Amino acid sequence: MLVYSTMSRTKEEFEPLKGRIVKMFVCGPTVYDYPHIGHAKTYVAMDVVARYLHFKGYSVFYVQNITDIDDKIINRAKEQGISAEELAERFLRIYYEDMERLNIKSVSLFARATQHVDEIIEQIEDLIAKGYAYESNGSVYFDVSKFGDFGNLSGQRKEELVAGARVEVDENKRSPEDFALWKKMKEDEPFWDSPWGRGRPGWHIEDTAISINYLGQQYDMHGGGIDLIFPHHEAEIAIAESITGKKPFVRYWLHTGFLLVNGEKMAKSLGNFLTIREILKSYDPMALRFFLLYAHYRSPIDFSYDLLNEATEAYDRLDNSFRKALEAQDTEEREEKELRETLESCRKKFFDAMDDDFNTREAIAALFPLAKAINQSVLTDDRAVTELKEFIGEISGILGLFEHRGEVSVKPEIIDGVLEIRRILREEKRYDLADMIRGKLGECGIEIEDRGKETKWRISQRSTDQ
RNA sequence: GCCGGGGUGACAGAGCGGCAAUGUGAUCGCCUGCAGAGCGAUUUUGUGUCGGUUCAACUCCGACCUCCGGCACCA
Structure with a gap:
């Protein structure tokens, strides 16, 4: 190293x-x-x-x-x-x-x-x-x-x-x-x-x-x-x-390296002083963390909301696909060669980059092809899925990202029940009511996502911000 | 003045003596009741300038231009 x-x-x-x-x-x-x-x-x-x-x-x-x-x-x-x-x-x-x-x-x-x-x-x-x-x-x-x-x-x-x-x-x-x-x-x-x-x-x-x-x-x-x-x-x-x-x-x-704003050092006198709290009012703390790690630590970062938004998009892309992998169940033994190979090369690139003076930018860049492979995959290869979950666990621990710790204040059964009703409404093509349920849940900080007939839900990170 | 770090596609930004990652954006298509997410394809002559070394330079060497930071309170 x-x-x-x-x-x-x-x-x-x-x-x-x-x-x-x-x-x-x-x-x-x-x-x-x-x-x-x-x-x-x-x-x-x-x-x-x-x-x-x-x-x-x-x-x-x-x-x-x-x-x-x-x-x-x-x-x-x-x-x-x-x-x-x-x-x-x-x-x-x-x-x-x-x-x-x-x-x-x-x-x-x-x-x-x-x-x-x-x-x-x-x-x-x-x-x-x-x-x-x-x-x-x-x-x-x-x-x-x-x-x-x-x-x-x-x-x-x-x-x-x-x-x-x-x-x-x-x-x-x-x-x-x-x-x-x-x-x-x-x-x-x-x-x-x-x-x-x-x-x-x-x-x-x-x-x-x-x-x-x-x-x-x-x-x-x-x-x-x-x-x-x-x-x-x-x-x-x-x-x-x-x-x-x-x-x-x-x-x-x-x-x-320094964090700059408008190409200049952040300073009260320049009026470009941004506190962590200010950013976290409207951004997921994990997105800010990702933004900071999506650059090498010795390089300066010229902060802008555009770049922070960009980083948020990129982070969500990884996070979504990793969540898909972590939620995978009932895998079979059907081998997915592509997934295994991508995982292997991603793992190597990730650790090589980290071993080279903690190059988080390059390490993270290596994760995107894996995310793509996960999204393409049907996740039927149980050995690959097991290794995938392990790897995601490792990188979460190292980067301090991709940890889903949203605490649910309602019983999951209640949400599942509501979603069951919504499923029936959708079957009966009563979309106005189905959409209304989606909207109301969203207001409560619960994001739902239809994947074919199934509906996944999760706690929205952003709405938990103060 | 002295010291340090940069200049890579529309933007951000790695790496590397031979193949220039990755993300975001944009365009088209697919999927979809819608939304979201996703998939496929496309996207610009992309390595600051001028020399040198080399079979080969974005990469090494030299000069120059230019940007940023430190120089006695700073993460």
Whole structure:
């Protein structure tokens, strides 16, 4: 299996540090607002990475941090007249809800910055003791000049960085490129006590404190959006390797391409900011998930409703045919050669693509010919059907798609009864009443579909959205 | 200025030293009481430009044009 690492800028053979155990860390959100579809892109992609590693037989321990204290949270809380803690709590809950709806299930542990302040302080003390950090007027900074490898991940040389820099001038820093590990408390701000007085943690060290605490001094994978490469991940490497003296801190650095809107980065100031909730008001969460996976994770996606609609159509096509396969019963032993062959080649293409740096676009593309074969088939080949069901189960687990979990709030017998009456009406050609029943059921979120004399029904995904 | 990633049919978007996936859209036909779903067929000279290497280049090399992102708060 090949994995692309930003550090080497190439695909490398994947091999975990220790046997069949994979330890991965992904930079989580700052919880000060509704999560947007850019978050969705990154976290869905990383979810599939974790799911696939799990499928490959690795035992995956996946930690995500939650930044629940920082300037944005403090400022937003002030605007709204509530405490920073309250604001963070509220949006953390919303974040969990949105992730749940997107079927992101692989995270083993969410770790909040505010619950790891002790570890953060310990790391800062360690850095100061080792001469990599200095205290200045109640704040503590990392001394970038002490870490020779700074810039390796982003391919930047320190001199270049400083040259083109628009670094914030801060007279407390020895050098503009130094970054804050501990920020002195300002008026009316939340604070923690520390050896340097009251203050709060800087951003970069939160992740190293959490990841080293749970995953160890070196671990396998670290993921996040492409915008985090610099300076965030450079800073993490500097902190971690300075503390532990061990290189590399992380074996594989994975970065997701940006989600763009109108060809530009999504930003509040551009007015093209789209939240997950906004999209899910009118789209099936599975369609959004499919849309995000129907591109390679390292590629950018230029979001538009046209493309989302297109993805919805494509997803429904696969979903419909897979449902047909999963519902198949009373199969015989009559061999369907075409189906078997297509299944075989699809399976190979799917896993080859996934093994090649989690290429979900190509993996999904391989599913369409299978869908076609299913639609053409009468599903009489019991061995092929069994294998088909197994395969669909596998890809559902890996992609987190094609899972039909619509809960029925009415007894299925009632719907079956209604459909029996409708069948009689259709036989008697009383189509007005038959159509009326179809309409009414549709309003209740039950979609029905006539297939010859038989009628299938299912819970509509879209109408279950809030 | 520095660093990174792109430019492939109407649109989206993979792959690859020889055959250019896949989806969506469009057109026609079939199926169907209708709807939906589906099936069959068709759809445009499709690889940014110019050179080089090669028997063979969309793929490798060089130059150029152009788009996007990062450069110290970002998924």
